[in-house]
Amino acid sequence: MTAKKVTSVGVLVQAHDLAMTFDVSPPWLNRVIEGKPRLLLNAVDGVSFEIEKGKTLALVGESGCGKSTVARLLVGLYEPTRGDFTFDGQDAHAAFKTPQGRQLRRRIQMIFQDPYASLNPRWIVEDIVGEPLKEHGLITDEAELKVRVGELLKSVGLSPLDGPKYPHQFSGGQRQRISIARALATEPEFLVCDEPTSALDVSVQAQVLNIMKDLQRERGLTYLFISHNLAVVRHVSDQVGVMYLGRLVELADKQTLFASPKHPYTRMLLDAIPKMHDTGQARTPVQGEVPNPLNPPTGCTFHPRCPHVNDRCRAERPELLTIAGVKIACHAVQENRI
Amino acid sequence: MSLLQVKNLIVEFPGRRGTLRALDDISFDIAPGEILGVVGESGAGKSLTGAAIIGLLEPPGRIVGGQILLEGERIDNLAYEQMRHIRGRKIGAIFQDPLTSLNPLYTVGQQLIETILTHLPVSAKEARRRAISLLEDTGISAAEQRIEHYPHQFSGGMRQRVVIALALAAEPRLIVADEPTTALDVSIQAQIIMLLKSICKKRGAAVMLITHDMGVIAETCDRVAVMYAGRIAEIGPVHEVINHPAHPYTEGLMAAIPDITIDRERLNQIDGAMPRLNAIPPGCAFNPRCPKVFDRCTQDRPDLMPAGATRAACWLHDAHAGVAG
Amino acid sequence: MKSALSRLWDSDIGYSFRTSPVAMAAAVVALICIFCSVFAGFVAPHNPFDLTTLELSDARLPPAWSAGGSTKYLLGTDDQGRDILSALMYGARVSLAVGFASVLLSVVFGVGLGLLAGFYGGWIDSALMRLCDVMLSFPAILVALLIAGVGRALFPNAQDSLALGVLIISITLTGWVQYARTVRGSTLVERNKEYVQAARVTGVTPMRIMRRHVLPNVMGPVLVLATIQVATAIITEATLSFLGVGAPPTSPSLGTLIRIGNDYLFSGEWWITVFPGLMLVTISLSVNLLGDWLRDALNPRLR
Numbered sequence: 026m027t028a029k030k031v032t033s034v035g036v037l038v039q040a041h042d043l044a045m046t047f048d049v050s051p052p053w054l055n056r057v058i059e060g061k062p063r064l065l066l067n068a069v070d071g072v073s074f075e076i077e078k079g080k081t082l083a084l085v086g087e088s089g090c091g092k093s094t095v096a097r098l099l100v101g102l103y104e105p106t107r108g109d110f111t112f113d114g115q116d117a118h119a120a121f122k123t124p125q126g127r128q129l130r131r132r133i134q135m136i137f138q139d140p141y142a143s144l145n146p147r148w149i150v151e152d153i154v155g156e157p158l159k160e161h162g163l164i165t166d167e168a169e170l171k172v173r174v175g176e177l178l179k180s181v182g183l184s185p186l187d188g189p190k191y192p193h194q195f196s197g198g199q200r201q202r203i204s205i206a207r208a209l210a211t212e213p214e215f216l217v218c219d220e221p222t223s224a225l226d227v228s229v230q231a232q233v234l235n236i237m238k239d240l241q242r243e244r245g246l247t248y249l250f251i252s253h254n255l256a257v258v259r260h261v262s263d264q265v266g267v268m269y270l271g272r273l274v275e276l277a278d279k280q281t282l283f284a285s286p287k288h289p290y291t292r293m294l295l296d297a298i299p300k301m302h303d304t305g306q307a308r309t310p311v312q313g314e315v316p317n318p319l320n321p322p323t324g325c326t327f328h329p330r331c332p333h334v335n336d337r338c339r340a341e342r343p344e345l346l347t348i349a350g351v352k353i354a355c356h357a358v359q360e361n362r363i
Numbered sequence: 364m365s366l367l368q369v370k371n372l373i374v375e376f377p378g379r380r381g382t383l384r385a386l387d388d389i390s391f392d393i394a395p396g397e398i399l400g401v402v403g404e405s406g407a408g409k410s411l412t413g414a415a416i417i418g419l420l421e422p423p424g425r426i427v428g429g430q431i432l433l434e435g436e437r438i439d440n441l442a443y444e445q446m447r448h449i450r451g452r453k454i455g456a457i458f459q460d461p462l463t464s465l466n467p468l469y470t471v472g473q474q475l476i477e478t479i480l481t482h483l484p485v486s487a488k489e490a491r492r493r494a495i496s497l498l499e500d501t502g503i504s505a506a507e508q509r510i511e512h513y514p515h516q517f518s519g520g521m522r523q524r525v526v527i528a529l530a531l532a533a534e535p536r537l538i539v540a541d542e543p544t545t546a547l548d549v550s551i552q553a554q555i556i557m558l559l560k561s562i563c564k565k566r567g568a569a570v571m572l573i574t575h576d577m578g579v580i581a582e583t584c585d586r587v588a589v590m591y592a593g594r595i596a597e598i599g600p601v602h603e604v605i606n607h608p609a610h611p612y613t614e615g616l617m618a619a620i621p622d623i624t625i626d627r628e629r630l631n632q633i634d635g636a637m638p639r640l641n642a643i644p645p646g647c648a649f650n651p652r653c654p655k656v657f658d659r660c661t662q663d664r665p666d667l668m669p670a671g672a673t674r675a676a677c678w679l680h681d682a683h684a685g686v687a688g
Numbered sequence: 689m690k691s692a693l694s695r696l697w698d699s700d701i702g703y704s705f706r707t708s709p710v711a712m713a714a715a716v717v718a719l720i721c722i723f724c725s726v727f728a729g730f731v732a733p734h735n736p737f738d739l740t741t742l743e744l745s746d747a748r749l750p751p752a753w754s755a756g757g758s759t760k761y762l763l764g765t766d767d768q769g770r771d772i773l774s775a776l777m778y779g780a781r782v783s784l785a786v787g788f789a790s791v792l793l794s795v796v797f798g799v800g801l802g803l804l805a806g807f808y809g810g811w812i813d814s815a816l817m818r819l820c821d822v823m824l825s826f827p828a829i830l831v832a833l834l835i836a837g838v839g840r841a842l843f844p845n846a847q848d849s850l851a852l853g854v855l856i857i858s859i860t861l862t863g864w865v866q867y868a869r870t871v872r873g874s875t876l877v878e879r880n881k882e883y884v885q886a887a888r889v890t891g892v893t894p895m896r897i898m899r900r901h902v903l904p905n906v907m908g909p910v911l912v913l914a915t916i917q918v919a920t921a922i923i924t925e926a927t928l929s930f931l932g933v934g935a936p937p938t939s940p941s942l943g944t945l946i947r948i949g950n951d952y953l954f955s956g957e958w959w960i961t962v963f964p965g966l967m968l969v970t971i972s973l974s975v976n977l978l979g980d981w982l983r984d985a986l987n988p989r990l991r
Contacts, residue, residue: 087548087549087550088548097885100889101889102885102888102889126891127891130889130890130891131891133889134889134890135885135886135889137882137885137886138882139882142881142882142883143881143882143883143886144883145883145901145904145905146905147904147905148901156887156890156892157890157891160890160891160892160896161890161891196636197405198636199636204886207886211890226404226405226575226637227404227575227577227616227619227620228404228615228616228619228632228633229404229636230619230630231619231620231621231630231631231632231633232632232634234621234630235629235630235632238628238629253548253549254621255549255623256620256621256622256623257621259621259622259623259626260621260626260627260630283623293550294549294550295623296553297549297550297552297553298549298553298578298623299552299553299556299576299578299579299581299582300578300581300582300623300624301577301578301581301605301617301620301622302581302605302606302622302624314518314519314520314521314548314550314551315548315550379703
């Protein structure tokens with residue numbers, strides 16, 4: 026079904042109650058013989074957000090929070106077990122299944138974290154960057170393809186002469202740029218970036234982030250930026266969503282989130298980041314560790330580590346409500362306790 | 364007297380295509396009880412420095428020049444057996460991956476007690492008592508029970524605490540920590556660096572903290588050495604190096620790090636990349652990328668020289684040349 | 689072509705080859721054997737299977753250096769007057785042909801199934817793995833015997849080429865399992881790598897991903913296995929021929945020659961069986977050594 030939904034002007038991507046459950050049960054034979062139960066992992070448990078055209082939404086969180094899974098849901102690598110996501114008014118997952126899905130894939134692309142694994146080591150750069158063009162039949166003439174690939178490489182700060190080389194001849198930062206060139210080949214509107222600079226050195230990271238910002242400005246790109254590094258997020262995003270164990274706990278625009286974080290987890294995260302310049306503020310050490318996602322706590326999943334926990338937190342899962350212009354899932358905030 | 368003195372250390376890797384000089388004339392000291400940070404990007408040689416000090420350089424890498432002195436005595440030229448006694452007793456090590464730092468087949472207690480008994484002349488009962496006390500000090504609750512657990516029964520952060528306990532078990536004077544928090548979540552990272560700092564101060568152990576994360580250095584260390592292409596670019600008290608960097612590389616690095624407290628349109632970028640070991644330019648290794656380069660930089664290699672409150676290997680601070688610094 | 693060869697020579701693998709005397713010697717020996725067998729028509733002093741050139745009076749002559757031998761037949765003759773040296777070359781041709789053909793088919797079949805199983809997973813994977821387990825529980829020789837025997841029973845008046853075909857198929861059916869399992873394992877690893885995911889995001893069809901992205905990256909171990917399996921296939925074929933269900937006497941392989949000569953072993957005419965045996969050992973050994981070298985040479989890069 027590709028019925029157009031009514032969307033507010035300028036919203037390109039809309040996710041509604043997205044959920045993804047993985048079956049990590051032991052094999053059938055083991056379950057029968059050893060009597061082991063089925064194991065289900067709720068990697069993403071009801072996530073909703075909107076991204077406006079030309080803007081960047083950043084999703085942050087620690088391991089097991091599900092942000093990478095959300096990224097893969099949005100590019101069609103996984104199919105959600107619940108919920109849907111709308112792209113430019115269309116139901117994207119329904120579209121992916123149809124032949125028209127290929128059109129959609131031209132408009133949504135992804136950049137991955139590991140610069141060493143995201144390029145096929147046996148292909149030359151020219152083929153890697155040119156593959157999307159060939160696959161979608163956008164350019165069939167060999168010479169024209171070469172020219173176009175050269176242009177793409179130039180737009181990310183590399184040279185067309187790098188085309189016949191192999192990935193291993195480039196550094197991590199250069200490989201990430203090749204990934205970006207590949208992602209831009211079909212002139213997409215929406216780029217999902219899964220920790221694109223986490224594996225890079227600081228100075229290289231600066232180069233890649235600057236390029237990404239320039240490209241966004243020049244081409245009106247919309248980004249979903251996944252990261253665990255809040256400082257990087259501060260630099261690139263317009264809106265920030267904080268995730269914990271598969272749920273969104275806070276979603277606000279950047280200025281508000283960093284100036285006055287509301288959710289206890291967001292506050293702890295911001296507090297925990299080692300600061301380069303001494304602010305002289307006393308630090309409240311964070312308690313505990315992220316629990317096992319296979320066996321999450323009841324109610325609000327953050328309650329074992331929260332300094333403001335009460336009985337309601339242990340029993341009832343908080344909804345993502347809009348309070349003072351910020352979306353937040355916390356009983357304590359809702360009850361005005363903090 | 365300094366606890367650790369590294370003098371003009373040179374480490375080379377002979378290979379099929381020629382010999383690569385991975386560490387080129389490194390010199391620094393660590394005072395007793397001090398926390399020295401060694402920061403740099405990949406390929407700068409910081410992990411190699413740690414490995415050379417512990418005596419765990421992977422062959423064919425080897426020390427070809429310079430000296431390493433621990434409490435005034437040379438340790439770089441010791442035989443394997445002699446080094447084995449120093450390692451653990453006088454120098455402890457913490458590595459990046461807590462999962463592979465512990466033997467999965469032995470309980471945590473067995474590994475701690477074995478280390479204590481190997482290096483300290485105590486009875487088994489006393490060793491066990493010390494092991495439990497170590498675990499408690501590193502923040503592991505119910506230590507008496509948990510001492511019988513295997514590594515896989517601990518979570519990532521807990522495991523790293525056990526690794527810290529293991530490093531401190533034989534009461535070493537120096538701990539070499541190579542990226543101890545990189546594999547951990549942000550909230551755990553904060554706990555671990557606080558623990559490392561407090562427990563080392565408490566037990567009087569000096570720490571050489573190797574990392575690429577400047578924020579961790581800022582929170583933990585007393586002094587910091589910035590490495591580039593196998594050389595030390597700048598060394599000095601932490602807040603001086605961060606707030607008033609004297610070397611253009613350090614300056615560029617600080618400006619490239621996104622800061623969570625301020626909003627910036629563009630991050631400063633240092634164009635180009637760190638040179639590969641077989642393509643280090645003559646003179647100062649940073650000269651092709653340096654915004655303040657001048658003639659001398661391409662010809663003569665600068666040694667560390669006083670530059671305000673720190674020492675930097677940069678001709679801009681050459682007192683004799685009269686160039687503005 | 690020349691630049692590709694010179695690049696290969698200068699590469700890490702070329703270096704490893706140049707510095708390994710065993711690999712170079714094995715390669716030279718293997719090349720000589722292959723050359724002689726392929727060009728047997730030109731290289732062999734006689735054609736032992738052209739009945740018009742045979743002289744029964746020259747039967748059972750010992751090798752040239754023994755008493756009674758002649759330089760016309762360097763390694764002696766068999767019971768029908770066939771020159772052993774020439775028979776070796778023609779026999780090696782059959783052995784090598786069967787060996788390479790069966791390995792080629794095993795590779796195509798095994799790699800194909802392994803790719804499918806690793807890529808799609810699920811019940812396809814489970815079914816294939818169970819099939820592999822079943823096949824591995826049968827000893828290879830017995831399976832080959834069974835198929836060859838059944839083949840003969842079904843086509844009692846079969847032409848010799850059919851006999852060779854049945855032989856090849858029976859060896860293929862016992863050899864494909866290793867490739868399937870290895871490739872399946874490698875495919876599982878590669879499938880989760882980000883370059884495959886990038887191709888999926890772009891919309892490349894699964895078939896094309898398997899063929900153009902995954903396949904080149906999983907072929908390394910296959911190459912090593914195939915090299916070593918050529919030797920195994922040749923020996924399996926020799927065993928089958930020795931047992932009488934392999935290559936027929938009219939186009940004998942080395943195994944057939946060994947069998948023929950076996951009857952004369954105890955009457956003192958040792959050369960009829962020993963030389964084919966030595967040739968068999970030489971070919972298998974050199975191919976095996978090449979395979980060993982290849983595995984070690986590829987290993988550090990795979991790490």
